[in-house]
Amino acid sequence: MAEKKEERLKLGLNLDDYVYEARHCDGQQHCRWIDLNYARGIDFSWRCPPWQKELLNAYGATGKCNLAYFMIKGKIDYSSPTLREAIYKDPLCGGCDTGCKRNPDHEIQLMLESMRARLVEKGYGPMPQHVPITENIEKSHNRYGIAQRKRFDWMPQNVKVADKADILYFVGCRAAFVDTEIAIATARILNAAKVDFMMMKDEPCCGHFVFITGQVEKARKLAQDNLKLLRETGAKTVVFSCAEGYKTVKVDYPKLLDFPTTDLGFDVKHITELVDPWVKEGRLKLSNRLDMKITYHDSCNLGRLSEPWIP
Numbered sequence: 001m002a003e004k005k006e007e008r009l010k011l012g013l014n015l016d017d018y019v020y021e022a023r024h025c026d027g028q029q030h031c032r033w034i035d036l037n038y039a040r041g042i043d044f045s046w047r048c049p050p051w052q053k054e055l056l057n058a059y060g061a062t063g064k065c066n067l068a069y070f071m072i073k074g075k076i077d078y079s080s081p082t083l084r085e086a087i088y089k090d091p092l093c094g095g096c097d098t099g100c101k102r103n104p105d106h107e108i109q110l111m112l113e114s115m116r117a118r119l120v121e122k123g124y125g126p127m128p129q130h131v132p133i134t135e136n137i138e139k140s141h142n143r144y145g146i147a148q149r150k151r152f153d154w155m156p157q158n159v160k161v162a163d164k165a166d167i168l169y170f171v172g173c174r175a176a177f178v179d180t181e182i183a184i185a186t187a188r189i190l191n192a193a194k195v196d197f198m199m200m201k202d203e204p205c206c207g208h209f210v211f212i213t214g215q216v217e218k219a220r221k222l223a224q225d226n227l228k229l230l231r232e233t234g235a236k237t238v239v240f241s242c243a244e245g246y247k248t249v250k251v252d253y254p255k256l257l258d259f260p261t262t263d264l265g266f267d268v269k270h271i272t273e274l275v276d277p278w279v280k281e282g283r284l285k286l287s288n289r290l291d292m293k294i295t296y297h298d299s300c301n302l303g304r305l306s307e308p309w310i311p
Helices: 015-023 049-054 061-072 081-088 095-100 108-121 128-140 173-177 180-192 208-212 216-232 243-257 271-281
Strands: 167-170 237-240 267-270
Touching: 015 061, 015 108, 061 081, 061 095, 061 108, 081 108, 095 108, 128 208, 128 216, 167 180, 173 180, 180 271, 208 216, 208 243, 216 243, 237 243, 237 271, 243 267, 267 271
Parallel strands: 167 237, 237 267
Antiparallel strands: none
């Protein structure tokens, strides 16, 4: 008797692979409400921001499961502005995905990403507002359309950057051009820890925006080009201070190019993942006390959405 081969489900960005999710939502509402064990009152009970704002099922994961099914079966008008709005008015924060994994274990996040990819495939995505930003990335290699020669204008003179090192700091568009204090702080932390690091001379946009707007083919091309550049640096570890860049390279590049995160050829770290052990080891010494209350925002892309990708 011939040995039966194990069948393995391969997940990706093809909406047709998520017909099970689309038809088996049982309406438990874990995608809508915070688990009652953890909710701190009615004001903090909602899990889904667009659903809370619009108060219609179509803007939450339950309604999107129905929309996905009709899209798969070809029983919906893709030109409907309401359909496009419901699919794109979503932060893709992964809240519904983690909520659903409490019991049914459906792949809601991948289904939502695939819905956007299908809209683009059919010619009804991305939204008009997304087009100029995409063009900036394609022409200027950053989302703001600013000349690349200004990408490192934030760099203070007293920051030391190596020509060659095992660690590469990937700054990202926002920290390089807008919130430059993030880039400055990260570079100074690396210097304070006495860690040699290098940077890319012509750092490209990671392509996070292109990916989350469903432009899969453009995102795949960016992933291929950027991954080639990153590997050519010879870096053993690529460090990010941007949660979106971190998740894009660690999770979405492998997802787009169909290989596991372990095959990237380098480690991907967020600066917070390095600071924690450095403080505990005494490599970073916190000498000044600050008497103040702070709130730490645990970014979706840094936390729940950054688990290594396995096809």
